[in-house]
Amino acid sequence: MKELSKKDLFFVGLMLFCMFFGAGNLIFPPFLGQQSGKLVVLAFSGFIISAVGLPVLAVVIVAKSKGLNALASHVHPVFAIVFTILIYLSIGPFLGIPRTGSLAYQMGLAPFLSKGFGTSPLPLFIYTLIYFGITLWLSLTPTKLVDRLGKVLTPILLVLIAGVFICSLIKPIGSFAAPKGDYALFPFFKGFSEGYMTMDAIAALNFGIVIASTLKLMGVKNEKSLVSYSSKAGIIAGVFLIIIYAMLAYVGASSRGISLNAQNGGEILTAVSNFLFGDYGALVLGVIFSLACLTTAVGLVTSCSEYFATLTTKIKYKTWVVILSVSSLIFSNVGLTKILAISVPVLNAIYPMAIVLMVMFLLNNLFNGSKCVYAFGMLFTSIFSIIDSLNQALLKIDSITAVFNYIPLYSKGLGWIVPSIFGMLVGYVISVSKNKITVQNEI
Structure with a gap:
């Protein structure tokens, strides 16, 4: 069994x-910092629990459960297939990957173009053609991701962000100004909900x-070692996320004087970069956004391609990389x-379904891995989250919103918590009842 050196593990974590660390991760902390002002420490504490804690926990759980599909199979095999495909499609080619290209263009190139030319389709196409060409090249050889991402692109990104922070000092x-809105009323909880919305x-x-x-490509074959090293890599990534988030939150908290009417973190960072670096501010920010978007795109293309390659032997990994890169370019x-x-x-x-699935896996021993608990917990969560999402996006029925407003935490974007707990309790009661009936029949 091969043991990874601390250096190798460190770069896997990077x-x-x-x-x-994509564009969204750049935008959230500065806005949180500016809005929370003097209460930034409280708000940031809530933020890192959900924005860092949940993703790191997800990495550990996926490692322990031997993959997302195996994790979702605790509910039902059919659910596992449908749920896993939905996650990979929505976070990958149908949303996450194409968005990285368009955001990288908006922050990395568009500011340097004339207003008329910048809004025309040609520069966007040329930029994204090069962008997804690089993504394709990096994704074709996953064996080199540690060297290219962990040892090259990540250090450059870290140095640039640290440079902005040091220059702000x-x-x-x-x-720091007085907190605004919900940050003045409940800064910790508001920070938690903002971190939750990163959906990392x-x-x-x-x-x-x-x-x-x-x-595995680095020689780690033992399942126990895979879980251990994956968990440690997640913790290393989490530590760096906290450090970078703290820098960005500080920059945002001190920026209200130069970006009073900013509507998002992107506008705040633009104002800060211009203040610190003058005419070079847009260039510095453009490189930061481009690198952040590119590394996330590579991660998403690689993970989606590796998963889809397991669904059929007819289409190989490299073919999927090409398909996802080209489709993302088009979208x-x-x-x-x-x-x-x-x-x-x-x-x-x-x-919400993903979070509840992870929580149930953590509590697995408390209910002896009962399928009823998994099934009913997921059933109640999915019914609520699907109806709520459809209502907010398409239906917009006031009566549904009025009913949901009675559910605790709904106004904070966490209304799914109570239905999920209720579903798990229902599943547990049914499971216990079934066990009692089985014992009585055996007697």
Whole structure:
């Protein structure tokens, strides 16, 4: 059995970090920092629990359960296939991957183009053609991901973000202001809900297969060692996420004086970069966003291709890489808005289901792995989350919203918690009743 050196494990953790760290991860912390102001520490504490804790937990659980499909099979084999495919499609070619290309263009190239030319389709196509060409090249050889992502691209990204943070200390942007909105009322919980909305736990369910495959290619074959090293890699990635998030939150918290009316973290970072670096600010920010988007795209293409290659022997991994890269190129240029309109509700529906599935796996020993608990917990969660997502995106029926408002935590975006707990309790009662009947019949 091969033992990984601490150095190799460290770079596997860096590879996982850069796969997690996309454009959305750049945007959330600065906005949280600006809005929470003087209460940034409380808000940030809640944020890292959900934005870092859940993804790291997902990596560990996927490793211990031997894959997402095996994890979902605790509910039912058919559910496992449908649920897993939905997750890979929504976070991959139908949303996550194309969005990285369009966001990288908007932040990395569009600011340098004239207003008329920047809004035309040609520059977007040329940029995304090169962008997904690089993504394709990096994804074709997963054996080199640790060297290319963990040892090259991630250090560059870390140095650039750290550089912005250090410059903000040398050239102070401003002081922390009073918190705004919900951050003034319940900063910890608001931070938690913002971290939850990053939805990185779903990406972690995808990336688990990449980490396992990478470790196997590095010579780790023993199942126990795979779980151990995957968990440690997740923790390393989590530590770096916390450090970078803290830097970005600080920058945002001190930025209200120069970006008072900013609507999102992207606008805040633009204002900060211009303040710190002048005419070079857009260039620095463009490189940061481009690298963050690219590394996430590679992670998603790789994980989706590895999974789809297990579904059929007729289409190999490299073919899937080409298919996903080309389709993402097309979707990032044509009809992305329509795809978002379909994919985002799907993602919002399955995210609570993914979290509940992980929680039930953690509590597995408490109910002896009862299929009833898994089935009813998932049933009640899915009914609520699907109806809520459809209502918010398409139906917009006030009476449904009015009823859901009676559910605790619904206004905070966590209304699925009570239905899921109720479903698990129902499943547990049924399971206990079945066991009693079985014992009585045996007597």
